[in-house]
Amino acid sequence: MVKKKVVIVGGTGYLGQHLLETLSNTQTTSFYDVAFTYHSTPPHTLLQSLPHFSSFPIDLHSGHGFDSISTTFGQPDVVVNCAALSVPRACEADPAAAMSINVPTSLVKWMLNFKEKNTLLIHLSTDQVYEGIKSFYREEDKTLAVNTYGRSKVEAEKFILANCSNYAILRSSIIYGPQTLSPVPKSLPIQWIDGVLSKGNKVDFFYDEFRCPIYVKDVVAIILALTTRWVTDDTPMQLLLNLGGPDRVSRVQMAETVADSRGYDKSLINPVSASSVDRGVNSPPDISMDISKLVKTLNICPTSYKDGVKLTLTIR
Numbered sequence: 001m002v003k004k005k006v007v008i009v010g011g012t013g014y015l016g017q018h019l020l021e022t023l024s025n026t027q028t029t030s031f032y033d034v035a036f037t038y039h040s041t042p043p044h045t046l047l048q049s050l051p052h053f054s055s056f057p058i059d060l061h062s063g064h065g066f067d068s069i070s071t072t073f074g075q076p077d078v079v080v081n082c083a084a085l086s087v088p089r090a091c092e093a094d095p096a097a098a099m100s101i102n103v104p105t106s107l108v109k110w111m112l113n114f115k116e117k118n119t120l121l122i123h124l125s126t127d128q129v130y131e132g133i134k135s136f137y138r139e140e141d142k143t144l145a146v147n148t149y150g151r152s153k154v155e156a157e158k159f160i161l162a163n164c165s166n167y168a169i170l171r172s173s174i175i176y177g178p179q180t181l182s183p184v185p186k187s188l189p190i191q192w193i194d195g196v197l198s199k200g201n202k203v204d205f206f207y208d209e210f211r212c213p214i215y216v217k218d219v220v221a222i223i224l225a226l227t228t229r230w231v232t233d234d235t236p237m238q239l240l241l242n243l244g245g246p247d248r249v250s251r252v253q254m255a256e257t258v259a260d261s262r263g264y265d266k267s268l269i270n271p272v273s274a275s276s277v278d279r280g281v282n283s284p285p286d287i288s289m290d291i292s293k294l295v296k297t298l299n300i301c302p303t304s305y306k307d308g309v310k311l312t313l314t315i316r
């Protein structure tokens with residue numbers, strides 16, 4: 001059997017590394033040849049754990065590096081785009097960089113040059129494409145981002161819709177779970193809550209900001225299900241899916257679940273309004289999502305927030 005080729009763009013990031021870790025298990029290595037890209041630093045630690053994967057430096061801003069993937073690794077059957085300027089405050093500080101990295105112009109142009117025009121693009125978008133003034137957004141609701149990060153992701157979606165014929169766009173909520181093989185520099189949500197509550201100090205949490213956090217291994221399973229669907233059915237897809245967990249939770253509820261799981265005193269959680277704090281970037285209040293299309297399309301049942309927190313705090 002000829003192995004299918006998968007390229008993870010942004011393989012050194014939080015989601016990218018979790019995907020690579022799952023793809024490295026013996027069951028999937030017999031189906032897929034995997035390559036991944038990095039940007040800032042050569043991924044020495046990651047390659048020690050995953051020596052059988054090829055890695056390529058690329059810059060989404062200039063497009064440098066993509067051609068050497070085609071020359072050395074070959075044309076991929078599936079490209080998963082996990083690369084982004086993913087911190088909203090960083091996007092607000094440098095809107096030009098946010099647009100040039102988050103709108104995958106150079107990536108899509110590279111894919112449009114392939115001889116076989118049927119590579120599947122799985123692209124990570126965000127719940128922050130929504131304005132955040134109601135609960136349980138559906139995919140057909142209007143997008144109206146309130147910050148640069150969200151606006152760059154709306155532009156990215158429009159660009160893919162206009163230029164690609166085989167794609168799945170995943171509008172992800174907060175992705176949480178265990179640390180990666182090579183620890184990422186950014187702070188992880190559950191580990192951060194655990195860290196501040198473990199010190200025994202009272203900490204502010206918003207009672208009026210709602211999200212549908214999704215467990216990282218569910219995100220990985222969803223991406224692999226889409227990959228399998230394409231390589232087995234050979235039918236191009238044009239999918240736009242909300243990607244969230246089954247629970248709509250406030251930041252206070254997120255912290256309370258961690259406190260319950262660890263046995264911390266819940267009076268350490270001080271509920272405050274999000275409007276009382278200037279975070280240097282607008283944050284949509286309620287971007288909870290209706291995930292029924294995701295569940296129906298892929299026949300999956302994402303992990304509850306409570307179980308996901310338990311798993312996060314017990315693994316690694």
Ligand SMILES: NC(=O)c1ccc[n+]([C@@H]2O[C@H](COP(=O)([O-])OP(=O)(O)OC[C@H]3O[C@@H](n4cnc5c(N)ncnc54)[C@H](OP(=O)(O)O)[C@@H]3O)[C@@H](O)[C@H]2O)c1
Nearest residue numbers: 010012013014015038039040059060083084086124174175
């Ligand atoms: N994590 C979440 O909670 C969450 C929630 C909603 C949506 N998302 C979306 O899901 C995707 C994955 O998120 P993540 O948390 O895994 O992101 P992440 O940890 O911030 O990783 C970002 C990746 O992008 C690469 N990158 C940055 N600038 C680049 C450039 N100029 N050219 C090429 N690559 C570049 C980084 O490479 P280097 O590390 O080598 O520099 C890294 O591999 C992103 O699209 C993000 O917006 C994430």
